[in-house]
Structures are given as structure tokens and as C-alpha cells.
Amino acid sequence: MTRVYDLAVIGAGPAGVAGALEASLAGLDVVVIDAAPRPGGQYHRHLPGSFHALRPGALHHGLERFMRQWEALRSRAEILLGHRVWAVERTGGDAAGGTAGAAMGAAAGAGDTADAGDTVDGTVGATTDATVTVRCLAGDREERPRAVRARALLIATGAHDRPLPFPGWDLPGVLTAGGAQALLKGSLVVAGRRVVVSGTGPFLLPVAAGLARAGADVRGVYEAGGRFGLARHPLLAAGKAAEAAGYAAVLARHRVPYRGRHAVVAAHGEDALTHVTVARLDADWRPVATRTVACDTLACGYGFVPQLELPVQLGCATRRDADGTPVVAVDAGRRTSVPGVYAAGETTGVGGAELAEAEGRLAGRAVAADRGRRVPPLPALARRVDRLTAFARALHEAYPVRPGWRDWLRDDTLVCRCEEVPLSAVREARRLGATDARSVKLLARPGMGWCQGRMCGYAVACLAGEDPAAPRRPIAQPVRLGDLAGLEHPPSEG
């Protein structure tokens, strides 16, 4: 008999772990699923042991806190690391959400819905008889399919990097900001490298500071947005003075120049990166003057894209964040528009690890309350989320991506690296009558390749003249046909 958890949490970053812990402390039977072999999500996972001791106080504190939560969670919940989720389905339950899925299950002769009514206790709420099936692929090379069922689902899948294309961005040595963060895992790799950091947003600072501290020769931090330099960095205005000062001190100690209104607009090299063109930008990010900087590594990031494919699969409503990015729409308890499905962290708006954790806690408590557990109100937590959300909005407004980056591109600049689609092909698609990202993709193939538009989706939408839409990916992760074909009898859990 298949075990049905009270709550499945996808994502073991700050949001997922905090949510899972709150829910299990309230007495729920919880399972946490993450694709990565280690917990921590985007940020905490990538910090190597030796590196922890070197963090400035505030961040060190953040990591300690996360590890304490993780330890507490491990003894209370089921943990499935190394499990990639490729699909989520909701079956049974209320007519509105359940009919199509139930009919489908019956048509396929699958046993998925047969025991949907096996509720053991008298818990309340509209969510009691609907269940969510989380389809995973466990393991790395020897992957095998596994299905996990639960009565509620918390989606805390975070965000991925948002690069912008420019000539040479496909050269070896050019990394995303997140990719550079991952490099730090083995500090040996970083030491001695000559690195340039470019892009926009507050996360450039920790990346540059981390690289400098790990022994890299950071040749410069080029922030396309900020006009005022470090002294008037928006982090200061937002009351994060200690954090910002910490980074500034590290950069100063390592003599790393920081330039606002500058960006890397081209990368050069035969087979690998040798130097970059740095441009001074006007207010719209059009290059005004350029020079070259020698380096072998470039870390580049223009913000983050929330990973929405799983909530979109379930039909959760989305909304546009302050910068136009689609995010999951949630209420104060982080409930999505689909009963029994909750979302927290960067999927509901990019705002940093602290906010993600607080949102996760709210979600975990709401799930427990909705499932009939006694959860005392915690108004301070809600206020904290409000405050951090306002801070995140201020940062979004301080770091908009300006349209002038399109002037960095040449006709032959690849917009989509997977399918090798140059800018000229995107322009041709527009001449043929493509007026949005989807039709550009249908006519010119950007986003059809391995990463399914995760890297180029934002740029293609901008080039097509629209705000990016929530991604529709019925298959969130590549899955072998043989595994897909053999789903009928999911191995029983527990």
C-alpha cells in the first residue's frame, strides 16, 4: 500500500527546509525532495566547509541557522536528496481540480486514484481527499523513477540565473553568477584565476567577495545599473548596512574596483576566454566608451528567473513581480490558487535567503493549520515577511534591466546556445510575423534545446517585445522514455 504523506516539500533550500520543519513540528508527516545531493539550495549548498569560518558575521549566522534547521528536520521528516522532480499531478478531491486527472487515471488503468479515499483521520479542510503525486527520478547515472504521494504540496524550487547574451558569452570561462558560486565549492579551482564579475543586482557583491576571499584575482565588479558606486549601494538604503559594509570591506581589502553603470559587453578568446570588453553605459545601458580587461573567468548575472514549471503544471495562477517576472500568486499563508498546493521562496518572488526562509515558515504553519493542527498565530513572522518583501521590491526597482543591452549584440551573436540560434535568425522570425517569444521559438528554435529556454527565455522574450511568460514545461526534467513508459506501477513507498 502506497504511503501518503501529509505534506511533500519540493526544494531543500531555505524556504523548503523552514516550511518542512514548521509542518513537522506541528505534527505532520513530511517528506522533503531535492534534486541536489546536498541541502541548502542556491546559496547555502555552495559554501565549502573551510569557507564558512571566513564569512562575515551576518552570513555566517545565516548558514549556522540553516544547518540547525536541517539537523532538526532530519530526525523528523523523510528526506529524499538526489531526486529530480519531473512532474506533479493532483488527483481525486474536489470536482474542480480533480475531474480531468481522475478520468485520465481511470482511462489509463493506473492505480493512482484507486486509494485516494484512504484518509485515516478526521482532518478538516477542502484538501483532505485530494492527493498530489510527485514524480521523481532518483539517482544520478542509475536513475530510476519513483512516485511520492501527499495530501499537500509545498513548492520551494527557487530560481535559476538570468543571463543576458552578448558576443562571446558562449566561450569557455564565461559563467553565470550562480555558476561561479558553485565553483567556490572547491576553492582550489578558484585560487589564482583572474576573474571579472559583471551584471546587475545585489548578488554580485557576495559573489565577488566570495571569489576574492577564496583567492581569486578579481579584476573588477561591473554593475550595469548602479550609478553611484558602492558608497550609495541600495543595500545600505534598505537597512542592510552591516551586510553591505562587510562586502565592501572585503572588496577594499583585496583592492577590487567596483564600477556602477559599467558592464562587460563582449568576451574574447580563441578557444577560451582571454579578455573582455568593458563599456561605460548610458542610463539605458547603451555603451558610451569601452576598454579591455584581461581575465580568464567572467561571472555574469542579471537577476534570477523563478522556476515555475511545477506550479504551472498544476495550473497555479501566476502574477507579475515588480520587474515583470512571472511568479506564483499566493495569499498570506502562501496558498496558491490550487487547493492543497503552497509555494514559498523565490518561486513567489526573488528576495534573498532570509525572506525565503520566513515565507517557508509561513507556508509550513499554514499547511499544518489547514490540516487541522493547532498552530498559534505568529504575527511577528507575517510582519517580517512584509518588511522583507518591501525591501525586495525596492531592490527590484533599484536594479531594472534596461533595454540598451540589445545594442551589445551583433547579427551573429548566439541568443540560444543550445540550438545555436543567432540574433539574425530571431530578427528573421519577427519579420515573418512572430510577435511573441513562443512564435519566435516556433520559427527560429531558440529554447527548443536541452535547457528548454531556461537560459535564453528572458532574452528571447525581450527581443520579441514582450514580458516573459510563465514557462509551460509539461516535463520539468528530461526523463527516459523507458521510465515514462513504465510508470503504471510506482514502487510503493515507506
Place this chain on the structure above:
Amino acid sequence: MPDVVVIGAGVVGAACAHYAARAGLDVVVLDRGPVAGGTTGAGEGNVLVSDKEPGPELDLAVLSAGLWRELAGLGGFEYEPKGGLVVAEDDEVLAALTALAAGQGVEHTVVEAGRLTDYEPHLAPGFAGGVFYPQDAQVQPMLAAATLLRKGARGAGRGTPSLRTGVTVTGFLRDGERVTGVRTDRGDIPAGAVVNAAGTWGGEVAALAGVHLPILPRRGFILVTEPLDEPLVLHKVYTAAYVTNVASDSAGLETSAVVEGTPSGPVLIGASRERVGFDRTVSIPVLERLARQAVELFPALAARRVIRAYCGFRPYCPDHLPVIGEDPRAPGLYHACGHEGAGIGLAPATGHLIAQALTGGRPGLDLSPFRPDRFDPDRSGTGTPAKEG
């Protein structure tokens, strides 16, 4: 004032515009979205003669297959005359399949069990035999539609049809019964004639003119694999069950995978058929069934990864035939919609016949099976009355 306004920049509207322009007419194409953004952007691109029972649709398909071959000369889109292989699970099915092939009167070769791997080296063992149809082909439908609109007519020395995207038709201009143009959210456009090529939304557009067309959505999912380094599937390959599924009236789920390789490397596996309205919610059991059928045909596919799946809504008429021709209930309004799962294949013939009708020529095919008013209950015709799911 244009001679013709075409509503819909899908492959059918593009073909209508193309042939009308070639016939010397001044054509404007309107779409509320981009070019090929409707079902044409969610289809697979099979141009099949193999899957049709003898009758009006097969006649249309044969005409169309020839026209696609000719249109491919325009360049600008992939066209692969790769041929289709239909395989039979057992002797009984094989007998039915060969009998069908004999009745169709299209070019084919009966393939005995032992020769199947000459056609498809990776095909699973155990099939009773099959039929090979050399005329079955593949087109990239989105680029084909865009090409037909853009440079299509230039070859014949006439002006190109003009395309206006982002324009929604909201009603019709009338002179008594007669349709004399369209109303849009960007103003009125008077025209000599109007073609309704709105695909799955053709019924809604017809309703704006006060006429009934029972066009319903029939959902289909397609799986796309990672690019393969060496081709595993050489033709379009499907089992005989596909033919009965296509013709089925059932609202329930039916799948019978059509498997094929593409020039860019991925293998396409399509497509399911079910009537669930315009519901986009992912149905894992449907994807699972498609995968199973594909692996049953080509066991080596089991180790390949699916990286993408998508769905679309076929424009479905109760009698599985498209609606083609002038509407006697609203003269001046021509319909070219409701092609269900064959609109890409049937587009050129549809466009060709519509252009003949628009210019007062004698249509090259009898259009009566495709009459727009065949579903009216008070008409005693050959049409089946509308049957709702």
C-alpha cells in the same frame, strides 16, 4: 479595399491567402496572435495519405500531397518526402491493412514481416508485416505557413498577401444576408469576400456571422526527445490502430503513437486524441501511454530522454471532415476550417479549392461533402447531424 480578407494566419489561412494571391486577388490576412500561433504551432507536420479511408478526405489528401511537393520548391521550410510505414500487430490486422491499401488507390508497397527491418532497422520484432506509403511526407508547419504568406505568391508574379498580426475579428459587415467585410478591434475592413480560417475557433467566428459550425477542440499531446546523434527512425512509423483512432467518435482518450525522426535530431512521438475542452493541464497517463507505444515500436528509444512535451487542440467536426466553401446562409463568407488532425496535410488543397471558388472557377474536387450547412438539422442532406461529446 482588398478582394479577400482571410481570418487566421495558421497553415490553412496561409494556404488560402497564398493561392488567392496567386490567382491575382488582393489579400489581407488577419490574426489576433502571431503567424502560426494557433494549432499550427502545436501540430506535428505529417502530410499523410496512408491514414485515410477511401472517400472525400482521401481525395483531398492526395491532391494536397502533390501540392505540398510543388510548394516545397519555394524553399524556406523543411519538406521531407520520407514515406510512411504502417505496421500490423497480427495477421488479421495485416489483412485489414492490405485491404485498405488496395482500396485507397494510392501508391504503396505491402511489406512482409521479414522485410520490415529493411525499412526500419531498429523496429521491434514480432510485427506481422506492414504497408509502406512513399507519398507520406513531413513539413515544418510553422515555417511553411510563414513562407506561404511571405514569399509565396511572388513566384507567380503577383503581390504578396499582406499579414496583419494582433488584429481580432469581432464581427462582420453585412449588406442584407451578404458578408461585405469584417469588424475588428482595429476598425472595419470592407472586402469583396471573407475566408474563415480560424481553425479550432472557426465555430466562434462563424457564430459572429450568425451561422452554426460545430467545431470542437480535440486535445493532443506530443513528446519530443533529446537530439539523437544517429537516426533511429527513418520514416513515419505507426501501428494500424492509428487509423481506427483517427476516425473514432469517442470522447475518451485514444493514443496510437506516430514515431519519426526530424532533421534537427529529436524524435517526435504523437499524438493522443481526447475531447476535454481547452484544458491544458498535463496528463501524465497520456504521456505515459505515448511513451509505451513508442518503445513498443522501437525498443532502443527506451534509453532516450524526453526533453519536452506540448499539447494542442485539433479543430474537430463531428463527421471528421473539414468545412470548405462558401456558406449559402451568408454569401460572401467562405469557410476553410475544421481539419482536425490533418490540417497541415490538407492545407494546400484547401487553399487551392478556396481560391478556385473565390475566382468563380470550377473546383477541381466535388466540394459537397465539405458543405458548411451540412450540420443544419432542417437540411436533409448527406451530412451527419451534430453530435456533442
